[in-house]
Amino acid sequence: MTVVRQLRAPAAVSDPPDDDLAAIEVHDLRMRYGTTDVLTGVSFTAQRGEVVALLGPNGAGKTTTIEILEGFRIRSAGDVRVLGVDPGHGDERWRSRLGVVLQSWRDHGKWQVRELLAHLGLYYTPYSTPRIRRPWDVDDLIDAVGLTPHAGKRVSQLSGGQRRRLDVAIGIVGRPELLFLDEPTAGFDPEARREFHDLVHRLADIDDTTILLTTHDLDEAEKLADRILILAGGAIIADGSPDQLSRRVAADAEVRWSRDGDRFVHSTGDATAFVRELFQQYGEAIADLEVRRASLEDTYMAFVREYESGRSASALRAFEEVTR
Ligand SMILES: Nc1ncnc2c1ncn2[C@@H]1O[C@H](COP(=O)(O)OP(=O)(O)OP(=O)(O)O)[C@@H](O)[C@H]1O
Numbered sequence: 107m108t109v110v111r112q113l114r115a116p117a118a119v120s121d122p123p124d125d126d127l128a129a130i131e132v133h134d135l136r137m138r139y140g141t142t143d144v145l146t147g148v149s150f151t152a153q154r155g156e157v158v159a160l161l162g163p164n165g166a167g168k169t170t171t172i173e174i175l176e177g178f179r180i181r182s183a184g185d186v187r188v189l190g191v192d193p194g195h196g197d198e199r200w201r202s203r204l205g206v207v208l209q210s211w212r213d214h215g216k217w218q219v220r221e222l223l224a225h226l227g228l229y230y231t232p233y234s235t236p237r238i239r240r241p242w243d244v245d246d247l248i249d250a251v252g253l254t255p256h257a258g259k260r261v262s263q264l265s266g267g268q269r270r271r272l273d274v275a276i277g278i279v280g281r282p283e284l285l286f287l288d289e290p291t292a293g294f295d296p297e298a299r300r301e302f303h304d305l306v307h308r309l310a311d312i313d314d315t316t317i318l319l320t321t322h323d324l325d326e327a328e329k330l331a332d333r334i335l336i337l338a339g340g341a342i343i344a345d346g347s348p349d350q351l352s353r354r355v356a357a358d359a360e361v362r363w364s365r366d367g368d369r370f371v372h373s374t375g376d377a378t379a380f381v382r383e384l385f386q387q388y389g390e391a392i393a394d395l396e397v398r399r400a401s402l403e404d405t406y407m408a409f410v411r412e413y414e415s416g417r418s419a420s421a422l423r424a425f426e427e428v429t430r
Pocket of ligand 1 (some may be wrong): 139140144162163164165166168169170171286
């Protein structure tokens with residue numbers, strides 16, 4: 107079954123007037139399944155052109171949050187605006203401005219790659235605007251996701267990683283203003299991952315696409331995201347750039363070097379001043395210099411541990427002080 111539906115062409119489509127609004131605004135979002143509260147008060151915003159990574163342990167509610175923003179799930183409570191619209195009441199024109207890459211999408215097996223993308227692209231033609239020409243040219247799109255050698259293959263013949271690239275192509279064929287990526291690189295080899303990262307940077311930098319992604323790969327989050335949100339216990343327990351978060355967790359950097367064959371390590375709050383002094387004192391005798399801040403993985407683990415030990419409120423207060 108395909109997701110394509112024939113639509114009546116809307117009257118001339120102009121660019122929406124809400125460019126100054128944040129792409130996503132979420133205030134006190136709550137979600138209850140039966141008697142279980144999964145989201146207990148999620149609040150955050152994403153500005154236009156921002157790449158935001160939503161991190162959190164399994165079952166924290168990342169997919170639930172994303173599906174509410176996409177309009178696929180109805181929230182229990184809270185205010186949500188996506189491209190200025192309540193997703194519970196989004197119409198087809200609103201939907202045409204979104205791109206969605208779900209965690210797994212097993213469909214369309216008999217279609218050929220090029221044929222499928224050309225067909226899905228037709229859905230977006232009526233929503234082309236002077237600023238955003240929809241859909242994406244099919245051959246450019248296939249090239250952008252690295253599927254040119256496989257353009258004539260049936261979807262059922264693609265490998266897992268190629269299939270995932272096609273999922274991404276399906277998500278962006280309508281040149282979305284806002285793109286949701288739920289664990290987009292699961293199953294990618296390192297080369298495919300790097301190409302995908304380049305594509306995300308291109309979408310954000312050149313096309314000014316806002317991107318909200320979930321991932322369990324912290325290295326990926328650090329490479330891609332302008333901002334990281336950590337979801338745990340039904341709420342956002344940390345919100346900031348990777349650098350802001352790592353400073354919150356570990357104010358000190360670790361400096362390592364060697365001199366005359368001996369290795370040294372020193373923790374300092376001002377690595378630049380320390381290194382300057384080191385060179386003044388020992389000059390060319392210094393070798394193998396490294397300055398290391400806490401990685402995002404260290405930072406993430408510290409936040410989640412802090413949260414799990416019941417100190418989330420104090421962690422959040424301290425974080426807000428650092429980023430104020
Ligand atoms: N339709 C549903 N009915 C009942 N409970 C659900 C439903 N969908 C999700 N849940 C529960 O809500 C919680 C959050 O699930 P969700 O898939 O949003 O988490 P997640 O953070 O995306 O997890 P993961 O990292 O494992 O993908 C889980 O405990 C899950 O079992």
